Amino acid sequence: RQGREASSEFNEDIVPEKADKLTMGMSCLIQARETDMPQKFIPPKWAYKYDDEFFAAKFAGKMNPFPYKGGTENFWWLEFGGEGDTVHDAEGNRDELLKIAFGIWDYIKNVSAGNAEKWALEWVGVLPGKRESRRYVGDYILTQNDLRAEGRFDDIIAYGGWSMDDHCPAGFYHQGGMPTIFHPAPAPYGIPYRCLYSKNIENLFFAGRNISATHTSMSSSRVMSTCSILGQAVGTAAALAVKHNLSPRGIYEKKISELQAQLMDDDCYLPWKRRKIGELARKSLLSASSGDPSPLMNGIDRPVGTESNSWHASVGDYLEFKFNSPHKISGFRLIFDSDLKTKILNMPCNYSKTIKVFTPPKTLVSDFRIETMGSAGKWELATEIKGNYQRFVKLGFKTRSTNAARFIIDKTHGEKTLNIFAAEPLE
DSSP, X not given: OOSBOOHHHHTOSSSOSSOBOOOOOEEOOEEEEEOSSXXXXXXXXXXXXXXXXXXXXXXXXXXXSOOTTSSSOOOTTOEEOTXXXXXXXXXXXXXXXXXXXXXXXXXXXXXXXXXXXXXXXXXXOOSOEESOOOOOOBSSOBOHHHHHTTOOOTTEEEEEOSOEEEEOTTGGGOOSSOSEEEEOOOSSEEEEGGGSBBSSOTXXXXXXXXXXXXXXXXXXXXXXXXXXXXXXXHHHHHHHHHHHTOOHHHHHHHOHHHHHHHHHHTTOOOTTOOOOOOHHHHHSEEEESSSOOGGGGSSOOSOBTTBOOSEXXXXXXXXXXXXXXXXXXXXXXXXXXXXXXXXXXXXXXXXXXXXXXXXXXXXXXXXXXXXXXXXXXXEEEEEEEOSOOOSEEEEEEEEEEEEEEEEEEEEESSOSEEEEEEEEEEO
């Protein structure tokens, strides 16, 4: 499929009445840096020329066209190609985008009244970023209505949460304000496995902007964070297909529960699903030096709504697992607090002199130990980790037989109190 479906095909209300081949365009973004001294800019002869009148008409005062002074905005509206063919015309579109990009920077530096004297153009993308090209057809086609209904599919393997951000095909040449429409979508909504393999090619998987979806639902699922977890789902499904000698459809028919369980075990969040706790952890007697550790057994490894789903702890606290009889353990599975509720944009588009220095979340556990009870009734060190910067930690150590094991928090990246979302010994 390519372009926009007719509204009647899937009963969608944010697409045209008649189908067309128009898509969202491509972008070659630019990035600037503030310096300590004036920076001259001489545009190449082929760069376009813009004036105040052009941008006044283009944006109609509805958005800030020049985010070079910092913040979270970027030059996403530097977009072209949606009215043509983003596949076969990519090189020509790239040339047009570079003419626009250098023309915009020329306007910022040499024409506009903005104070950009000490700003330098640091980077220009030369490989156009595609928002949309083709979409394959799978056993299911995700629609606008599925998103609005939250996508509560039995075969959910990923989720989205961005609005249906439907860019105008004219891109940069769209007149009269912001060249996109943000149609609401719930956060999260589910995406089914059946959208990730071909309807008629037996061994074909796909993930990213080409999944089996209508133009409208793809306008949300196309964003990079969602694409990345679609890739995780396809990679995991492919591994299971090889393991069980099954086709992609065979995974759906026979092993979808195993796929979902593996994804959740690898810390992929699947809304409305609970991860199965390991048998050893379920049969153990769980206690903590302080606080209530019981949420660690609910199979939800992150905060959801008003529920924290975590053990509230402090540096120096520990969790202890006691077993009815000696058990062999060889590792631990841990989920730490990476501060998911705080929006942190680690990819700034422009660098001011006062830009924030990015560090691991202060809530994240940095140093910790795993100890096991020895035959003499004393705790023995199984492993010690220092300088951890990951949320999901699945570690192994030399197998040992023990009646008890404990996890001890020695240090965080800044906070004295923290949340642990999962902790369990592994056989």
